[in-house]
Amino acid sequence: MKKLLKTSLKSYFNFFSISIIFLIFNSVSGKAQSIYVTGRVETIKETPLQGVHIVNSYDKSGAITDGNGNFKIKISAKPTTLLFTHVGYKDRKIMIEESDIKDVAESGEMQLLITMFVKDTELAPVEITDAIVEIAYDNPKQWITDYELIGQDEILLLLIDKNKNYLQLLDNDEDIISKEIISDDYQKLYKGILDDINLLGADSACQIFLIDEQIIPYYYTPIAEFDIQRKQVVASTDDYLFTKEILDNYTRIVFYKINKEGDIKEKTIIANIFDTNKDILLELIDFDERISKNANEEKIRRLEEIGQRIAELSSDHLNRRQNNHQIIQLEHQSLSVKFNYASNSSSGGSMSGFYRSMLPIETYLPLLNINNMLYLFNHIEGKILCFDNDGDLLDEVEIDYHNSPYWTKEIIVNEEQTQCFVKYTKDGITTLHELDLDTGTFLQDIVLERHVFPTKIRIRENTIYYLARNYIDAGNKFLWKQKYD
Numbered sequence: 001m002k003k004l005l006k007t008s009l010k011s012y013f014n015f016f017s018i019s020i021i022f023l024i025f026n027s028v029s030g031k032a033q034s035i036y037v038t039g040r041v042e043t044i045k046e047t048p049l050q051g052v053h054i055v056n057s058y059d060k061s062g063a064i065t066d067g068n069g070n071f072k073i074k075i076s077a078k079p080t081t082l083l084f085t086h087v088g089y090k091d092r093k094i095m096i097e098e099s100d101i102k103d104v105a106e107s108g109e110m111q112l113l114i115t116m117f118v119k120d121t122e123l124a125p126v127e128i129t130d131a132i133v134e135i136a137y138d139n140p141k142q143w144i145t146d147y148e149l150i151g152q153d154e155i156l157l158l159l160i161d162k163n164k165n166y167l168q169l170l171d172n173d174e175d176i177i178s179k180e181i182i183s184d185d186y187q188k189l190y191k192g193i194l195d196d197i198n199l200l201g202a203d204s205a206c207q208i209f210l211i212d213e214q215i216i217p218y219y220y221t222p223i224a225e226f227d228i229q230r231k232q233v234v235a236s237t238d239d240y241l242f243t244k245e246i247l248d249n250y251t252r253i254v255f256y257k258i259n260k261e262g263d264i265k266e267k268t269i270i271a272n273i274f275d276t277n278k279d280i281l282l283e284l285i286d287f288d289e290r291i292s293k294n295a296n297e298e299k300i301r302r303l304e305e306i307g308q309r310i311a312e313l314s315s316d317h318l319n320r321r322q323n324n325h326q327i328i329q330l331e332h333q334s335l336s337v338k339f340n341y342a343s344n345s346s347s348g349g350s351m352s353g354f355y356r357s358m359l360p361i362e363t364y365l366p367l368l369n370i371n372n373m374l375y376l377f378n379h380i381e382g383k384i385l386c387f388d389n390d391g392d393l394l395d396e397v398e399i400d401y402h403n404s405p406y407w408t409k410e411i412i413v414n415e416e417q418t419q420c421f422v423k424y425t426k427d428g429i430t431t432l433h434e435l436d437l438d439t440g441t442f443l444q445d446i447v448l449e450r451h452v453f454p455t456k457i458r459i460r461e462n463t464i465y466y467l468a469r470n471y472i473d474a475g476n477k478f479l480w481k482q483k484y485d
Helices: 002-031 098-103 223-232 276-288 297-313
Strands: 034-043 053-056 062-064 070-076 080-085 092-096 109-116 133-135 142-150 154-161 164-170 176-182 186-191 197-201 204-211 214-222 233-236 240-247 252-259 267-274 316-322 325-332 335-344 350-360 367-370 373-378 383-387 393-398 407-413 420-426 429-435 442-448 455-460 463-470 476-483
Touching: 053 070, 062 070, 070 080, 092 109, 142 186, 142 455, 142 463, 142 476, 154 186, 164 214, 176 214, 197 223, 204 223, 214 223, 223 233, 223 240, 233 367, 267 373, 367 407, 407 429, 407 455, 442 463
Parallel strands: 034 109
Antiparallel strands: 034 070, 053 062, 053 080, 080 092, 133 476, 142 154, 154 164, 164 176, 186 197, 197 204, 204 214, 233 240, 240 252, 252 267, 316 325, 325 335, 335 350, 367 373, 373 383, 383 393, 407 420, 420 429, 429 442, 455 463, 463 476
């Protein structure tokens, strides 16, 4: 009995000791979920450098140095690379290894001193001052979710204040004109081609009316129905609505004009664009019908031939082995295809299974009103089609900006509809290139240097508005503005 008791006690204490060690291990591991990297960036003359952008390559989070060159960024406790960039200076990449993370696991903070060197071209670095970039609405207790510019001098904000969703209308001096509580279901604002303002939620869209400085939500529409209408109707003039239709498995895009007046609505084609790259898509659809779960070598060979055709067009070609699965993933600006087939090691590496997933991507072809004309940006054929307000073709201009890997597939027109900008982003830094619609070349470049990955860019009266996170203040979004000449 005593021997049995001793054995039981010994087993109990062994179990207890193992449990304690397990708990201690978990508590130590828990501390290493994330760490803070803090520090200072300075020039070779040891002067602080303001406005340096820091981007974490692991999750694309970022930070920016203050007036004293100081920064703070939170990173996951995993190896990564921090990229330091500033206009006029050479980029710096700082690799953070697993051993570095272990060294600071107890304190949870790593300190760096970074020196930036002027580029060989000796371009003068751009000095960032509060006079160039400033916050457009300053209330740290409110978290801005979205916004839209209204008319010539008003801003409509969608924000969270004291855990409630509000629509808030501001004048040009940032004074509050009106405020309205709305449902938490709505997380986005959208301004349509007729300057209609809409709240978008997961299930419905709600049009907003501004009457006598009052915000009135009205006219609710199922979100699926709203999305269909938004994608079909792409432009409007005094006499015509212009619509877009995607046909033949995304290989043909047709633009129509429809007269607004009259009992009979005539539908006339103004542009018929064929995406010759998507003939690959049709071949894949037909090829897929002839592939069973057991793909033989001939089918795999044919599959790889098709994959090679896509790869020749692709900006991103990934071919990697994961465990015993060979994965081929190919992406083009108008098509994303993923192939996966398994090799059975017991059968000498023969192909034992296959599946294919395919996602057609709609090519970005905006039709925009600029300077009382209509411009169709045909990024498939590399040209701009210029129409008058009646939809009659006047001219064609060749372009090549869309071939740049830094183009974000976005064209921005100012609220006055007099200027057109092409948006590029490199290492988190966004540049707006003003486009000359007569020649297809750039007129001027405007760099949004104060923040990384700005979103929802709008332009009015030579002022660029955008949303950007303040990484010092819990990552909340704020509305910023930057003037340009």
